[in-house]
Amino acid sequence: MSTGTRFTYDALPGRILFGEGLAGTVLADELDRLGCRRVLAFAGEGERDIADRLLPPLGERVVGVFDGVRMHVPAEVAEAATARARELEVDGLLCIGGGSTTGTAKIVARETGLPILAVPTTYAGSEVTPVWGLTTAARKETGRDLRVLPRTVVYDPQLTWSLPSALAVASGLNAMAHSVEALWTEAANPVTTSLAIESVRALATGLRAIAADEGDRDARTALTYGAYLAGSCFAVAGSGLHHKICHALGGAFDLPHAETHATVLPHVLAFNAPTLGPVAQRLAEALGCDDAAVGLSHLAREVGAPQRLADVGMRPDDLDEAVDVIAAKLPIHNPRPVDRGDIASILAAALHGTETC
Numbered sequence: 001m002s003t004g005t006r007f008t009y010d011a012l013p014g015r016i017l018f019g020e021g022l023a024g025t026v027l028a029d030e031l032d033r034l035g036c037r038r039v040l041a042f043a044g045e046g047e048r049d050i051a052d053r054l055l056p057p058l059g060e061r062v063v064g065v066f067d068g069v070r071m072h073v074p075a076e077v078a079e080a081a082t083a084r085a086r087e088l089e090v091d092g093l094l095c096i097g098g099g100s101t102t103g104t105a106k107i108v109a110r111e112t113g114l115p116i117l118a119v120p121t122t123y124a125g126s127e128v129t130p131v132w133g134l135t136t137a138a139r140k141e142t143g144r145d146l147r148v149l150p151r152t153v154v155y156d157p158q159l160t161w162s163l164p165s166a167l168a169v170a171s172g173l174n175a176m177a178h179s180v181e182a183l184w185t186e187a188a189n190p191v192t193t194s195l196a197i198e199s200v201r202a203l204a205t206g207l208r209a210i211a212a213d214e215g216d217r218d219a220r221t222a223l224t225y226g227a228y229l230a231g232s233c234f235a236v237a238g239s240g241l242h243h244k245i246c247h248a249l250g251g252a253f254d255l256p257h258a259e260t261h262a263t264v265l266p267h268v269l270a271f272n273a274p275t276l277g278p279v280a281q282r283l284a285e286a287l288g289c290d291d292a293a294v295g296l297s298h299l300a301r302e303v304g305a306p307q308r309l310a311d312v313g314m315r316p317d318d319l320d321e322a323v324d325v326i327a328a329k330l331p332i333h334n335p336r337p338v339d340r341g342d343i344a345s346i347l348a349a350a351l352h353g354t355e356t357c
């Protein structure tokens with residue numbers, strides 16, 4: 001830190017409770033704090049068992065359960081959920097699940113202004129961001145609105161024990177992408193950087209431990225904590241070059257989301273690392289290595305994530321089109337100016353994997 005240090009930090013409100021087994025004991029009190037007497041709960045199919053354990057003790061306060069959750073919040077799902085909330089005249093929303101379930105409740109909150117109590121069951125981090133997403137006619141739109149930010153979040157790592165290890169790894173690596181990108185976005189600041197570094201430390205520890213032993217409960221706690229911090233820094237710092245590349249690739253070539261993040265991130269980091277100064281060293285240390293980009297790539301290999309875009313469905317022949325799609329988004333804010341040639345180099349390195357990563 002130097003005498004010239006200046007920054008703006010738009011802190012977000014929100015009450016966070018963290019602890020194993022907490023969801024089974026605090027939900028009624030937390031709904032009371034929010035003044036919620038008639039609640040619509042949200043839980044997708046894969047989260048139904050968890051909801052079946054958590055909802056009965058809340059009794060008649062839960063007047064309905066919306067279980068029509070689908071990935072990327074299709075408009076018809078959002079409309080059905082909003083209609084249900086209005087019809088039941090609820091005064092609060094309780095979402096129990098991953099990013100898709102939270103995302104559905106968020107759209108209802110955007111339309112109605114109702115408060116959300118979120119109980120996450122994956123490492124997506126959406127529960128601490130004011131970002132909503134909605135898919136209409138196969139096009140996903142996103143935006144920021146403080147009304148969608150959950151008022152209270154109950155993090156209970158126990159709820160992630162049932163997440164299969166492949167999903168846990170994918171979800172944890174997504175969280176990692178939020179944290180690493182938060183180091184260089186336009187709104188990044190020393191506070192979000194500290195959150196991001198601590199998040200990377202917790203996520204790397206958790207990811208390595210579940211790769212070694214799927215049943216490691218401390219690992220699930222570390223991942224839950226890391227995911228909370230990752231969501232928090234992403235919520236303030238926003239996204240940048242890495243997310244723009246991954247979204248463009250996902251949209252143009254229908255590549256799998258988490259695997260695309262895992263293969264591209266080390267190469268965007270290698271490109272940006274020279275501009276990060278001492279933060280690059282802090283990141284490397286959090287990853288337990290000497291060079292952050294190499295360390296990130298090795299971590300992905302250790303946890304069984306793919307190493308190359310070529311392994312997740314991108315063909316060498318697609319490279320030129322991919323460069324065109326991303327170059328169409330230039331200029332992209334980045335600490336190191338980025339042009340079409342840089343995008344081509346990053347993609348070529350990610351396509352085949354390189355010795356440097």
Ligand code: NAD
Pocket residue numbers: 044045046047071072073097098099100101103121122123124125126127129130131132133159160161162163164167171
């Ligand atoms: P998800 O919510 O789609 O869940 C993946 C699958 O896991 C689902 O089938 C779900 O039912 C199941 N599942 C969830 N918890 C489980 C558990 N504990 N045990 C067993 N199965 C479980 O996936 P996700 O990765 O949590 O979220 C991804 C979505 O969230 C994407 O649409 C992404 O765009 C969005 N997202 C939004 C933000 C934001 O700030 N708005 C941030 C991160 C992610």
